[in-house]
Amino acid sequence: MSGERGTRRTRTFALTAAMADGQRPEGITMHSTVRTVADPKSARHIPEEWQRILALCTGSGLAVAEVSARIGMRLTPTVDLLRELVAHGLVEHSAPLTEADASNIEFLRRLRRGLERG
Amino acid sequence: MLPSVKLLIAGGFGVGKTTAVGAVSEITPLRTEEQLSEAGVGIDDLTGIEQKTATTVAMDFGRITVPEAVLMLFGTPGQERFWFMWDDLLRGALGAVVLVDTRRLERSFAAVDFFEHRRLPFVVAANCFFKQQRFTPEQIREALALKDPETPIVLFDAREEDSVRDVLLALMDHLIAIAERGQTARV
Numbered sequence: 001m002s003g004e005r006g007t008r009r010t011r012t013f014a015l016t017a018a019m020a021d022g023q024r025p026e027g028i029t030m031h032s033t034v035r036t037v038a039d040p041k042s043a044r045h046i047p048e049e050w051q052r053i054l055a056l057c058t059g060s061g062l063a064v065a066e067v068s069a070r071i072g073m074r075l076t077p078t079v080d081l082l083r084e085l086v087a088h089g090l091v092e093h094s095a096p097l098t099e100a101d102a103s104n105i106e107f108l109r110r111l112r113r114g115l116e117r118g
Numbered sequence: 119m120l121p122s123v124k125l126l127i128a129g130g131f132g133v134g135k136t137t138a139v140g141a142v143s144e145i146t147p148l149r150t151e152e153q154l155s156e157a158g159v160g161i162d163d164l165t166g167i168e169q170k171t172a173t174t175v176a177m178d179f180g181r182i183t184v185p186e187a188v189l190m191l192f193g194t195p196g197q198e199r200f201w202f203m204w205d206d207l208l209r210g211a212l213g214a215v216v217l218v219d220t221r222r223l224e225r226s227f228a229a230v231d232f233f234e235h236r237r238l239p240f241v242v243a244a245n246c247f248f249k250q251q252r253f254t255p256e257q258i259r260e261a262l263a264l265k266d267p268e269t270p271i272v273l274f275d276a277r278e279e280d281s282v283r284d285v286l287l288a289l290m291d292h293l294i295a296i297a298e299r300g301q302t303a304r305v
Contacts, residue, residue: 029210030150031124031190061119063190065179069148074174075206076152094119096210101121105297107186111123112290114184115283 027095028064028079028086035061038090050085057091064093121187124210125289127178128194128233129217130225134245134276135193136178138217142282143180143191150177154200175200182286189286198228213289214240217276220253223261234265241270241292243285249275268295 028034036057043054049071056062056070068078085091101107127135140147153174178193194207201207214233218226226242233240244251244258253261255271264271272288274281 030192030206031122031210033119033122033188035119063122063179063181063188065150065177065190065192066145066148066181069150069179074151074153092119094121097121097123097212102212103297103300105294105301108290108294108297110186111184111189112287112294114186115182115189115286115290117184 028083028093029096030063030065030068030075030079032064032093032096033061034064034067034082034086034091034093035059036090037092043090046088046090049081050090053081053085054090061094120183123187123189123212124192125189125286126192126194126207126211126214126238127217128214128226128229128240130198130219130222130227130229131196132222133217133219133225135196135217138215138243138276138282138285139178139180139191139193141277141279142182142286144182145180147178147180147193150179151175152177152204152206154203173197173200175204194229198232201232208236208238211238213293214238215285215289216240216242218242218244218258218262220244220251220258220261223258227262230262230264239289239293239296241272241285241289243272243274243288245276246273247275268292 034057036054038054043051052071053067056067064079064082065075067082068075071078073081082091082093086093127139129135136147151174153172155172175195175197177195180191182189182191194201216226216229216233230242242258242262242264244253251273255273258271270288270292272285274285276282
């Protein structure tokens, strides 16, 4: 999914949060990363609250928990809101670490080396 | 986007969770809130009382970006009794650090019990105030009655970045050791 910056179509009104109800929230959790994919200029018609999130999540993206803290909204409503933005093609989110990654020794070692260097 | 790695920083009230998250985080720690509905927690019979009590819990959030991932640190809320009704707290977590203050060890019992019960790997980090620690890691292990003899115990200073980083490195070593054992077991 990454590395396709700018290739994602904007799917305005393709889905609503109501339609997504009853499903798992598309893997969005407190530690998911969300990143803006829409051009904020082309999204002027959207609510101010959404625009604020788009502005926050530009660049390499932000953790859902961080978005929640920065907009002063609790986690669950923030996840609902982000799910709606994903459905509208305005932001994308990275899938959480899989079980396989979590027990992948090479990944863990790289992580440790990165942390040691920092 | 870099993969995110969720780590929990737990321990009882006043053991230095916020300080520890703040010491290593690349951003000023943030407070994230969640509302939980407390349906009969600690109450046996609610017949006729269908009303739920909503409770707001807060977590500290900090992060460390490394070339491979973003380590996301979540300082768990102090009220452990709420953890049991909050599945998302543990979901996706790679591991945890349980902070203990040896002057108030009992405040961290709940965190130890919780992670042992849920089988989330963790390390115990005992805060040393003014570089003083009256107890050895082995004494702390015994006092906490840790089930897994492999659970690392490290002494640290929650205010020192390098010291908190060492705790996270100890957690990584523990996770790597568990992964290696798992691989051996599968072969």
